[in-house]
Amino acid sequence: MSADIPGGSPTDSAVAAALSVRGVTKTYGALVANDEVDLDVRPGEILALLGENGAGKSTLVKVLSGLVRADAGEVVVGGETLPPGDPEAARAAGVGVVHQHFMLVPDMTATENVALAQGSRAGRRFDSAGTRARLLELSERHGMPVRPDIPVELLPVGERQRIEILKCLLGDARVLLLDEPSAVLSPVEWERLAVVLEELAAQGLAVVLITHKLGEIAAVADRCTVMRGGKVVSTVRVGDTAPEELARMMVGRDVVLRTERPVVAAGPVVLEAAGLTLAGYRGDRDLGPVDLTVRGGEVLGVAGVEGNGQSELADLLAGVRAPTAGTVLVTAPGGGPGRTGVIAEDRQADGLALPLSVTDNLMMRVIGDEAFSRHGVLRKGRIRRHCSERVERFGVRTSGLETPVESLSGGNQQKIVLARELYGEPDLLVAAQPTRGLDVGAIEFVHAQINAHKTAGGATVLFSAELDEIFALSDRIAVMSGGRVVAVLDADDATRDRVGELMTAVNGAGEEVVA
Amino acid sequence: MNRQALRGLLVSVLAVVLALAASLAVIALTGAPVGKAAAAMWDGVFGSPAQFGATLTKFVPLVLAAIGWVIASRAGRLNVGLEGQILAGGTTAAVVGLYLTGLPTVLHLTIAVLAGAVGGALLGGVAAWLWARRGVNDFIATLLLTLIMTQVVSWLANGPMEEPTGTLGQSASVADSARWPVLLPRTTLRADIILVIILVLVAAYVLRRTVVGYRLRLTGANESAARATGTRTTLVGVAALCASAAVAGVAGSSLVLAAPAANLAPGFSAGYGFDGIVVALLARNSPLGCIPAALLLAALRQGGGLLEARVGISSGLVTATQAVVILLVTGTAWYADRRRSRSRPPGAADVAAPVAEGARS
Ligand SMILES: Nc1ncnc2c1ncn2[C@@H]1O[C@H](COP(=O)(O)OP(=O)(O)OP(=O)(O)O)[C@@H](O)[C@H]1O
Ligand SMILES: [Mg+2]
Numbered sequence: 001m002s003a004d005i006p007g008g009s010p011t012d013s014a015v016a017a018a019l020s021v022r023g024v025t026k027t028y029g030a031l032v033a034n035d036e037v038d039l040d041v042r043p044g045e046i047l048a049l050l051g052e053n054g055a056g057k058s059t060l061v062k063v064l065s066g067l068v069r070a071d072a073g074e075v076v077v078g079g080e081t082l083p084p085g086d087p088e089a090a091r092a093a094g095v096g097v098v099h100q101h102f103m104l105v106p107d108m109t110a111t112e113n114v115a116l117a118q119g120s121r122a123g124r125r126f127d128s129a130g131t132r133a134r135l136l137e138l139s140e141r142h143g144m145p146v147r148p149d150i151p152v153e154l155l156p157v158g159e160r161q162r163i164e165i166l167k168c169l170l171g172d173a174r175v176l177l178l179d180e181p182s183a184v185l186s187p188v189e190w191e192r193l194a195v196v197l198e199e200l201a202a203q204g205l206a207v208v209l210i211t212h213k214l215g216e217i218a219a220v221a222d223r224c225t226v227m228r229g230g231k232v233v234s235t236v237r238v239g240d241t242a243p244e245e246l247a248r249m250m251v252g253r254d255v256v257l258r259t260e261r262p263v264v265a266a267g268p269v270v271l272e273a274a275g276l277t278l279a280g281y282r283g284d285r286d287l288g289p290v291d292l293t294v295r296g297g298e299v300l301g302v303a304g305v306e307g308n309g310q311s312e313l314a315d316l317l318a319g320v321r322a323p324t325a326g327t328v329l330v331t332a333p334g335g336g337p338g339r340t341g342v343i344a345e346d347r348q349a350d351g352l353a354l355p356l357s358v359t360d361n362l363m364m365r366v367i368g369d370e371a372f373s374r375h376g377v378l379r380k381g382r383i384r385r386h387c388s389e390r391v392e393r394f395g396v397r398t399s400g401l402e403t404p405v406e407s408l409s410g411g412n413q414q415k416i417v418l419a420r421e422l423y424g425e426p427d428l429l430v431a432a433q434p435t436r437g438l439d440v441g442a443i444e445f446v447h448a449q450i451n452a453h454k455t456a457g458g459a460t461v462l463f464s465a466e467l468d469e470i471f472a473l474s475d476r477i478a479v480m481s482g483g484r485v486v487a488v489l490d491a492d493d494a495t496r497d498r499v500g501e502l503m504t505a506v507n508g509a510g511e512e513v514v515a
Numbered sequence: 516m517n518r519q520a521l522r523g524l525l526v527s528v529l530a531v532v533l534a535l536a537a538s539l540a541v542i543a544l545t546g547a548p549v550g551k552a553a554a555a556m557w558d559g560v561f562g563s564p565a566q567f568g569a570t571l572t573k574f575v576p577l578v579l580a581a582i583g584w585v586i587a588s589r590a591g592r593l594n595v596g597l598e599g600q601i602l603a604g605g606t607t608a609a610v611v612g613l614y615l616t617g618l619p620t621v622l623h624l625t626i627a628v629l630a631g632a633v634g635g636a637l638l639g640g641v642a643a644w645l646w647a648r649r650g651v652n653d654f655i656a657t658l659l660l661t662l663i664m665t666q667v668v669s670w671l672a673n674g675p676m677e678e679p680t681g682t683l684g685q686s687a688s689v690a691d692s693a694r695w696p697v698l699l700p701r702t703t704l705r706a707d708i709i710l711v712i713i714l715v716l717v718a719a720y721v722l723r724r725t726v727v728g729y730r731l732r733l734t735g736a737n738e739s740a741a742r743a744t745g746t747r748t749t750l751v752g753v754a755a756l757c758a759s760a761a762v763a764g765v766a767g768s769s770l771v772l773a774a775p776a777a778n779l780a781p782g783f784s785a786g787y788g789f790d791g792i793v794v795a796l797l798a799r800n801s802p803l804g805c806i807p808a809a810l811l812l813a814a815l816r817q818g819g820g821l822l823e824a825r826v827g828i829s830s831g832l833v834t835a836t837q838a839v840v841i842l843l844v845t846g847t848a849w850y851a852d853r854r855r856s857r858s859r860p861p862g863a864a865d866v867a868a869p870v871a872e873g874a875r876s
Pocket of ligand 2: 057058059100179409410
């Protein structure tokens with residue numbers, strides 16, 4: 001492969017670059033999201049794009065795909081300069097994108113979704129049968145199984161993602177951009193995707209992979225471009241660079257990749273769940289009965305293959321859904337009902353009001369408190385001070401407190417949820433995928449926050465698809481399979497193999513369950 | 516934020532100018548003298564104090580209905596039954612004005628207006644109950660109740676509440692003590708416009724600066740997140756529908772208590788409830804924006820009247836030109852929004868049809 005030229009200077013790459021970016025700048029008001037970005041990707045290589053939350057990665061992807069018009073700079077694909085802000089032209093030139101937030105019509109089938117993307121090019125002719133055949137053929141060729149006739153909203157995320165990729169391939173993509181594809185995948189699904197990406201690269205495609213997971217970069221990427229504050233900091237060869245080094249380049253300081261788990265004397269029981277049952281949580285499958293007890297100063301990690309009832313259990317514990325039977329009792333250390341903080345698994349659907357401002361989103365739980373409103377009238381000054389303190393403390397990158405949350409980067413949206421839910425020291429924290437989509441620096445920060453909550457005597461139930469995270473933070477580990485807790489292990493006795501075994505042993509639902 | 520508001524205003528103004536030009540073009544196509552038509556339009560609105568007063572008289576129910584729409588839609592509810600709630604409020608106000616006599620003016624008028632608000636809120640409350648307890652779509656519930664209310668008013672005006680001679684198919688005038696005092700002599704404009712302006716300001720204040728307004732906006736923006744963080748969203752929805760309907764009820768009371776005849780007649784609202792929705796759309800759901808938007812629509816309605824009388828353009832065509840204006844204005848606003856939202860990921864901006872599914876990060 002021609003990946004032996006680490007830098008990205010124009011003369012080197014003009015030879016064979018499938019995609020080159022020259023001096024792309026994009027500003028939002030005073031905020032510079034992309035600052036003179038240069039980038040080259042050659043056919044047959046996988047280039048990783050790494051950067052903090054809000055570094056401008058998704059913005060760059062949107063510029064490349066024509067969804068956003070850059071203020072300056074040009075994008076060259078296969079020797080041709082793309083007209084700015086024209087998604088149609090970008091697609092025609094062979095730029096395929098799998099966005100951070102999928103762009104499929106939920107109630108259409110895979111075939112229809114793909115045909116829709118095609119149709120706009122082929123004079124809006126809707127060739128359903130032809131598309132279906134080509135889709136299946138490609139899916140077979142690349143080993144990406146998809147079901148073409150089921151509405152995509154009923155499919156698991158991994159399959160939806162395969163549809164997105166096939167959609168690009170069907171459009172004869174020469175450059176494939178994937179924005180945090182692994183954020184929603186289970187480890188097994190990621191392995192599968194990695195194989196597919198390597199195969200595609202071997203066939204001559206240029207692949208740009210955005211991810212926050214250093215392990216994935218080490219596994220598949222040839223080179224890695226690091227962005228910080230909208231700028232490209234450097235481009236390195238992955239083989240020559242240690243993960244710690246990558247993390248340092250990206251955050252600008254040393255990052256602790258492994259946190260120490262503090263040992264805290266267990267306090268009184270905070271969470272007591274007894275006989276929790278939810279009928280028909282997936283079709284005809286029942287959840288539970290689940291019994292759990294968590295004490296103050298304790299983190300209970302819940303592991304399981306996606307789709308085995310963890311999301312539903314999280315909803316029940318958070319009080320967002322009512323159980324069919326059973327009780328959830330949260331007690332404050334001093335007695336009396338305790339407060340629960342919730343980090344929702346799907347932050348955009350259940351955790352944030354996207355069109356509203358940063359301020360509005362930070363105030364959801366506490367707006368009625370004496371401190372922030374009197375006689376039903378908001379106390380603007382106090383609210384503003386509270387919100388700036390929160391934004392500062394959690395390092396949220398935003399152009400202002402009145403900015404709508406929908407314009408924040410994914411990771412910064414998650415920080416808003418954390419800043420709100422950890423405020424006022426809740427007795428119980430229900431954290432579902434709390435670090436999904438966060439950069440390593442931010443993950444370090446979140447882990448520190450969870451540990452601080454624990455040290456302060458709070459109880460935590462942590463749901464995570466990352467076994468590393470479960471092991472790093474939990475005192476006990478509950479393993480779920482088929483809608484039940486099949487085992488609760490002490491973290492000191494638990495091994496990854498044992499947990500992995502339990503996850504898949506008893507009637508595991510697997511990830512291919514259709515609702 | 517402010518730049519955005521300014522941009523929105525600019526778009527609206529541009530749209531109105533475009534639309535007026537287009538409607539003159541339509542008139543020209545029919546062969547009528549354009550200059551004369553334009554002059555008639557102008558005179559219809561500003562030609563005399565009486566004309567201007569009449570424009571402002573139309574402005575009152577329009578802006579109130581629009582505020583009603585804004586309140587409900589900020590909470591994510593679609594109250595398309597404003598027209599019915601106007602009728603309900605007008606009816607209760609008329610009942611109080613007609614039968615509760617012997618009170619001093621200030622008191623009687625106050626009670627009559629309040630009765631209007633209550634009447635509107637009651638009808639809105641029925642829709643809210645259907646929505647909250649019976650799972651009936653709010654759009655359908657409010658619309659169907661409007662159809663019923665139209666019949667009820669017609670029956671009341673021709674039956675139980677008909678004036679003593681029993682020949683006119685409408686009620687007698689309400690007591691003088693229940694009528695709004697004239698604001699501009701020799702015009703139809705009455706003092707209710709002052710109350711209306713106050714109501715608009717109150718609505719804007721409540722939405723922006725109070726806990727209730729906050730919960731309303733939050734519920735409308737994401738009901739599930741609102742519920743998960745302790746807002747009782749069903750209650751908010753019910754409250755929003757009732758408040759929205761109460762404001763429409765006040766509009767109804769004005770249509771009775773500030774009208775020259777000051778009585779209950781079938782169809783006394785003539786579609787203000789629906790026009791109010793258009794006003795709110797023009798104003799992009801901003802309470803303060805409802806004032807200029809309602810003025811525009813009132814001027815169109817009023818100017819159109821003279822167009823018919825003086826230039827002899829058929830009333831159908833007048834209505835058609837008004838429709839062109841409305842379509843162009845809302846269309847331009849929509850187009851500008853779309854252009855703007857293309858720079859954001861689709862789905863993020865699209866509340867009604869969440870395309871962004873699955874990957875969340
Ligand atoms: N439409 C917009 N309006 C205003 N600011 C925006 C908009 N889109 C992005 N931004 C800002 O630009 C910056 C870069 O955002 P971007 O989404 O590209 O980050 P990212 O590198 O993809 O981060 P993450 O890893 O969290 O997804 C952020 O600070 C974000 O708030
Ligand atoms: Mg991103």
